[in-house]
Amino acid sequence: DAKTTQPPSMDCAEGRAANLPCNHSTISGNEYVYWYRQIHSQGPQYIIHGLKNNETNEMASLIITEDRKSSTLILPHATLRDTAVYYCIVDSGGSNYKLTFGKGTLLTVNP
C-alpha cells in the first residue's frame, strides 16, 4: 500500500474552514484515498473517501489533485468538537483491503 505524509499538527479557529493536507506521491491507479478521524479515547470515525474525483458529504469535502499525488480534506466550518487526530490512508479497497494507520494530523480547533 502507498504511504502517506501528513503534518503532525494544525490549528484552526472555530467557525473557519480547516484544510488538512495529505501527500501520497506513490499512490497506484486503483487506490482510494480514505479519511478517518479519532477523537480522544474513541474509535476512529469514517469521514470520506475518493478515487480521483472531488467528493463531498455532510461532514467534509475531499479535493484530490489531478495527478492524485496529494489531497486535502476540508471541514467547511470547524467546531470545537472537530478537534481530533485525522488520518489519511490510501488503499485499493480490494479483497485484501485493510486500513493501515500512520501518525495522522492532530487538528486543534480553538475558540
Added chain:
Amino acid sequence: GAVVSQHPSWVICKSGTSVKIECRSLDFQATTMFWYRQFPKQSLMLMATSNEGSKATYEQGVEKDKFLINHASLTLSTLTVTSAHPEDSSFYICSARGSPGYEQYFGPGTRLTVT
C-alpha cells in the same frame, strides 16, 4: 452510518487471567472484521483480520496463541487475551466491513488494564 459495538468498554484484570472482548456489527453483516491495538500517544496498529467462518490472519509479530480471535457469525467477533500481563494493557479497537471496497466502521474501543 453503520454501527459497531464493543463490550466491555473497559476492563481491569489480574495478571495471568484471560479476558474476552466482543465486537458486534449492529445493523449490517460484517464479512470481515479487524482488531487493532493502540498504546498511549501512538497510532492504531492492526493485529489481525478475520473473515466469518475462517481462521484469523495475524499481522507479523502478533502472537496468535495469546490473542485468540473467533469470528463465529456475520455480526460477532471476539478477541480473547490469554494469560494477560501488564504489557498487554492497551486500547483495543475492532472494526467491521460489509463487502470488499466498502469503508470500515469502527467500534468505540475497549480499554484493558492488567494489574
